[in-house]
Amino acid sequence: MKVLIALGGNAILKRGEKGTAEEQMTNVRATARHLVKLLEEGDRLAITHGNGPQVGDILLKNEFAKAILPPMPLDICGAESQGMIGYMLQQGLQDELYAAGLDLPVVTVVTRVLIDQSDPAFANPTKPIGPFYTYAEVPRLQQERGWKMVDDSGRGFRRVVPSPSPVEILEGKTVAELFESGTLVIAAGGGGIPVVRDNEGVVKGVEAVLDKDRTAALLAEVLGVEILLILTDVPQVYLDYNKPGQHAIEELTVQECKRLLEQGQFPAGSMGPKIESAVRFLESGGDRVIITSLEMAENALAGRAGTRIVR
Amino acid sequence: MKVLIALGGNAILKRGEKGTAEEQMTNVRATARHLVKLLEEGDRLAITHGNGPQVGDILLKNEFAKAILPPMPLDICGAESQGMIGYMLQQGLQDELYAAGLDLPVVTVVTRVLIDQSDPAFANPTKPIGPFYTYAEVPRLQQERGWKMVDDSGRGFRRVVPSPSPVEILEGKTVAELFESGTLVIAAGGGGIPVVRDNEGVVKGVEAVLDKDRTAALLAEVLGVEILLILTDVPQVYLDYNKPGQHAIEELTVQECKRLLEQGQFPAGSMGPKIESAVRFLESGGDRVIITSLEMAENALAGRAGTRIVR
Numbered sequence: 001m002k003v004l005i006a007l008g009g010n011a012i013l014k015r016g017e018k019g020t021a022e023e024q025m026t027n028v029r030a031t032a033r034h035l036v037k038l039l040e041e042g043d044r045l046a047i048t049h050g051n052g053p054q055v056g057d058i059l060l061k062n063e064f065a066k067a068i069l070p071p072m073p074l075d076i077c078g079a080e081s082q083g084m085i086g087y088m089l090q091q092g093l094q095d096e097l098y099a100a101g102l103d104l105p106v107v108t109v110v111t112r113v114l115i116d117q118s119d120p121a122f123a124n125p126t127k128p129i130g131p132f133y134t135y136a137e138v139p140r141l142q143q144e145r146g147w148k149m150v151d152d153s154g155r156g157f158r159r160v161v162p163s164p165s166p167v168e169i170l171e172g173k174t175v176a177e178l179f180e181s182g183t184l185v186i187a188a189g190g191g192g193i194p195v196v197r198d199n200e201g202v203v204k205g206v207e208a209v210l211d212k213d214r215t216a217a218l219l220a221e222v223l224g225v226e227i228l229l230i231l232t233d234v235p236q237v238y239l240d241y242n243k244p245g246q247h248a249i250e251e252l253t254v255q256e257c258k259r260l261l262e263q264g265q266f267p268a269g270s271m272g273p274k275i276e277s278a279v280r281f282l283e284s285g286g287d288r289v290i291i292t293s294l295e296m297a298e299n300a301l302a303g304r305a306g307t308r309i310v311r
Numbered sequence: 312m313k314v315l316i317a318l319g320g321n322a323i324l325k326r327g328e329k330g331t332a333e334e335q336m337t338n339v340r341a342t343a344r345h346l347v348k349l350l351e352e353g354d355r356l357a358i359t360h361g362n363g364p365q366v367g368d369i370l371l372k373n374e375f376a377k378a379i380l381p382p383m384p385l386d387i388c389g390a391e392s393q394g395m396i397g398y399m400l401q402q403g404l405q406d407e408l409y410a411a412g413l414d415l416p417v418v419t420v421v422t423r424v425l426i427d428q429s430d431p432a433f434a435n436p437t438k439p440i441g442p443f444y445t446y447a448e449v450p451r452l453q454q455e456r457g458w459k460m461v462d463d464s465g466r467g468f469r470r471v472v473p474s475p476s477p478v479e480i481l482e483g484k485t486v487a488e489l490f491e492s493g494t495l496v497i498a499a500g501g502g503g504i505p506v507v508r509d510n511e512g513v514v515k516g517v518e519a520v521l522d523k524d525r526t527a528a529l530l531a532e533v534l535g536v537e538i539l540l541i542l543t544d545v546p547q548v549y550l551d552y553n554k555p556g557q558h559a560i561e562e563l564t565v566q567e568c569k570r571l572l573e574q575g576q577f578p579a580g581s582m583g584p585k586i587e588s589a590v591r592f593l594e595s596g597g598d599r600v601i602i603t604s605l606e607m608a609e610n611a612l613a614g615r616a617g618t619r620i621v622r
Contacts, residue, residue, distance in 0.1 A: 080392075
């Protein structure tokens with residue numbers, strides 16, 4: 001089967017880790033082992049991934065150095081993170097492929113994703129990014145940098161940026177051709193580098209972040225895969241998550257997803273975008289979405305684990 | 312004609328600039344305009360590029376933040392710079408293509424370059440990288456980080472790393488396929504991410520930098536292009552450069568190159584690797600190497616400017 005894998009941040013860096021290159025490569029190699037098992041089963045894979053911790057570190061390094069070096073805007077930081085994570089995945093995957101006796105090119109494509117400059121998200125930035133600041137620093141940052149700042153769950157103040165909807169994967173045709181020719185292609189990392197096309201037709205980077213699962217749904221459509229496999233830190237989707245009566249779901253239809261989204265069962269910061277992305281992919285002609293953990297990926301593809309979402 | 316363009320650092324950032332994203336995008340757009348003119352002439356292009364100033368800034372940002380965030384090794388910093396510069400080139404090129412009415416996919420491939428772990432360069436690191444330090448800081452850096460440090464032309468002390476020879480472009484097959492299919496492909500930025508294959512067959516990143524012109528010669532061979540066009544900050548190669556009697560050269564043969572290299576006409580840090588790379592490409596079957604400035608690229612390809620190197 002043709003499968004697009006959407007790797008969560010924890011496939012590359014686990015909570016509580018410092019973020020050293022060694023930690024990340026260790027995690028990536030473990031991730032690669034799971035993915036190579038799927039390849040050994042005969043599945044055809046493409047890979048996309050989150051970039052939260054990595055782009056967070058890049059932003060923080062920019063802030064530390066800003067007295068001397070001009071900080072890079074978010075689109076460029078996103079591009080850096082695609083190079084970094086793509087490279088680590090290439091290394092891990094190619095070694096595990098070699099160990100498994102499989103010979104498959106593994107390639108990362110730097111990927112831009114077009115968004116609509118009139119997307120309503122631009123009027124209402126909601127996505128916190130980068131370092132935490134104290135209340136005292138807020139007015140200066142708002143004035144000097146033009147940032148919108150919010151109190152992030154009482155942990156401090158952070159910049160918020162828009163999280164608009166992906167409209168077109170600009171390198172989509174090439175990614176699809178590579179996938180068709182049998183290349184293990186890594187694309188649209190961190191949801192893609194956000195760009196808009198202005199009224200003169202010029203494509204410009206913007207200060208925004210894209211939700212990686214929403215972009216994954218679009219990429220799955222472009223690639224024509226049957227299955228979108230969203231790997232996260234839980235083995236299944238839950239109803240009443242973290243509440244009394246929490247229980248795992250084996251299967252959901254698009255209609256059930258819509259109803260549960262309306263009921264507010266899936267929070268905006270975590271499961272919500274995954275379920276919305278599942279709906280989008282299935283309504284665009286996709287066959288199946290599976291949400292599970294990396295460890296359960298094989299079993300879930302075989303129908304023995306995870307949460308299946310179908311039309 | 313099929314041409315591999317090797318862009319010098321000044322195609323992206325000029326000496327004396329601060330390195331803001333705006334400056335870099337302005338330079339990249341100017342570069343893109345020149346390259347699109349070549350495409351309009353009917354030439355088929357692939358692009359590789361330097362990354363000196365960009366990877367230097369990434370390293371410096373790592374050092375600024377190292378009390379809080381673990382610094383990334385050189386291979387990962389190189390991968391970041393490929394994502395960053397590749398993205399900027401994609402943006403600039405696609406806009407200029409759009410303005411010229413050309414429809415061509417522009418894609419960056421994150422590229423690793425295999426080097427031999429027994430390369431003699433590892434025993435004798437020569438390439439200064441990253442920030443300058445004072446003499447007082449040297450012993451601590453040597454001890455804590457295991458760095459080899461040198462006095463860089465009296466400007467301060469810097470870390471030196473090996474600059475080994477490129478052996479194989481690991482993503483070469485994919486890059487060649489993209490090039491053949493008519494994609495404007497950007498690859499092996501900064502000379503490629505340096506990796507070695509250890510005795511167990513595991514591919515590992517290493518703390519080294521690759522010379523972008525040497526890798527360009529290898530890439531030109533892999534792509535089967537007729538011409539390697541090396542764009543730098545001078546319009547021609549000079550004999551007795553910066554000395555009384557300096558004069559420009561119109562044409563050189565491989566044999567003349569070898570003789571002049573032996574005479575020490577071309578310094579190791581600048582023209583030397585370009586001439587050596589020209590020799591390598593021509594001896595591997597290449598047709599022509601042209602060394603010139605971005606501004607003279609069109610005229611040079613038409614035989615009216617630059618320095619031609621032939622077999």
